[in-house]
Amino acid sequence: MKTESLCLHAGYTPKNGEPRVLPIVQSTTFTYDSTAEVAKLFDLETSGFFYTRLGNPTVDAVEQKIAALEGGVGALCTSSGQAANLIAILNVAQSGDHVVSMASIYGGTFNLFAVTLKKMGIEVTFVDQRADDAEIEKAIRPNTKAVFGETLTNPSMDVLDIERIAALAHRHGLPLIVDNTFATPVLCRPFDFGADIVVHSTTKYMDGHALQMGGVVVDSGKFDWTSGRFPEFTEPDASYHGLIYTKAFGKAAYIVKARVQLMRDLGCCQTPQGAFYINQGLETLPLRMERHCRNAEAVATFLAGHDKVESVCYPWLPDSHDKALAEKYLP
Numbered sequence: 001m002k003t004e005s006l007c008l009h010a011g012y013t014p015k016n017g018e019p020r021v022l023p024i025v026q027s028t029t030f031t032y033d034s035t036a037e038v039a040k041l042f043d044l045e046t047s048g049f050f051y052t053r054l055g056n057p058t059v060d061a062v063e064q065k066i067a068a069l070e071g072g073v074g075a076l077c078t079s080s081g082q083a084a085n086l087i088a089i090l091n092v093a094q095s096g097d098h099v100v101s102m103a104s105i106y107g108g109t110f111n112l113f114a115v116t117l118k119k120m121g122i123e124v125t126f127v128d129q130r131a132d133d134a135e136i137e138k139a140i141r142p143n144t145k146a147v148f149g150e151t152l153t154n155p156s157m158d159v160l161d162i163e164r165i166a167a168l169a170h171r172h173g174l175p176l177i178v179d180n181t182f183a184t185p186v187l188c189r190p191f192d193f194g195a196d197i198v199v200h201s202t203t204k205y206m207d208g209h210a211l212q213m214g215g216v217v218v219d220s221g222k223f224d225w226t227s228g229r230f231p232e233f234t235e236p237d238a239s240y241h242g243l244i245y246t247k248a249f250g251k252a253a254y255i256v257k258a259r260v261q262l263m264r265d266l267g268c269c270q271t272p273q274g275a276f277y278i279n280q281g282l283e284t285l286p287l288r289m290e291r292h293c294r295n296a297e298a299v300a301t302f303l304a305g306h307d308k309v310e311s312v313c314y315p316w317l318p319d320s321h322d323k324a325l326a327e328k329y330l331p
Contacts, residue, residue: 201215
């Protein structure tokens with residue numbers, strides 16, 4: 001299906017006689033006929049729902065829809081975009097590790113990286129995304145675990161050269177995490193250009209009506225976690241009876257680990273009601289993004305021609321330094 005159809009139909013397919021609209025499964029827990037069934041769910045031996053913090057049918061449908069829109073193998077909805085960024089990083093980095101981030105990112109994310117992650121023992125080095133490869137590579141260390149950037153930066157509207165930065169990260173065995181909030185998968189799918197993990201604040205355009213806080217982490221399923229640089233994916237997890245994520249879940253190792261370790265312990269989950277609101281927004285996302293773009297273009301063009309305006313940050317203006325990148329990534 002095309003993006004427009006996925007926004008309407010992905011994630012939830014009602015069977016004969018079932019509700020046409022995604023139901024709100026407003027329950028914290030789920031009933032089973034035997035403790036043996038529940039034990040298999042707890043031990044990750046089978047899929048299903050037993051506690052809404054880890055999984056809920058309404059939230060699951062929205063996760064599947066967003067994963068389909070981005071072209072990933074799985075997604076994890078969170079309570080906010082900040083929670084999504086935190087989980088995305090903590091899933092690969094721990095105390096003593098290091099991350100390279102583009103400097104031109106949302107202020108809240110900058111503070112999360114520069115202040116809060118530092119308190120957790122994770123150091124973040126900020127680099128200019130327009131610097132050449134050699135300059136950016138100077139920031140990479142033996143303990144670096146990821147590279148981070150935004151498709152379209154908030155608020156400076158810089159366009160990330162995803163393909164170049166992904167190739168740079170991969171040369172060093174690192175995943176590229178891209179915040180695709182401003183572009184949404186309607187305008188850009190970072191996985192198509194080599195990104196490995198995508199995050200969103202669904203609070204923004206995915207919701208679209210200023211109704212519901214939310215975030216999401218999406219896994220491309222393409223990154224090789226078995227290089228030896230990420231032992232937490234390839235060594236036994238004592239909290240799950242020695243389970244090894246890459247062996248048990250293959251391409252979905254990253255997103256499963258994020259759910260069963262970090263969501264289990266941090267609890268920053270999306271609610272069924274919240275997921276329902278986000279799904280309502282997703283159904284109209286292609287129409288709204290097209291109108292947002294046309295409105296922004298009209299405003300930017302007007303302001304750029306106004307004698308009282310010094311400068312305008314908008315990548316589609318003819319004299320924008322990111323015009324070529326906009327044509328490539330945001331056509």
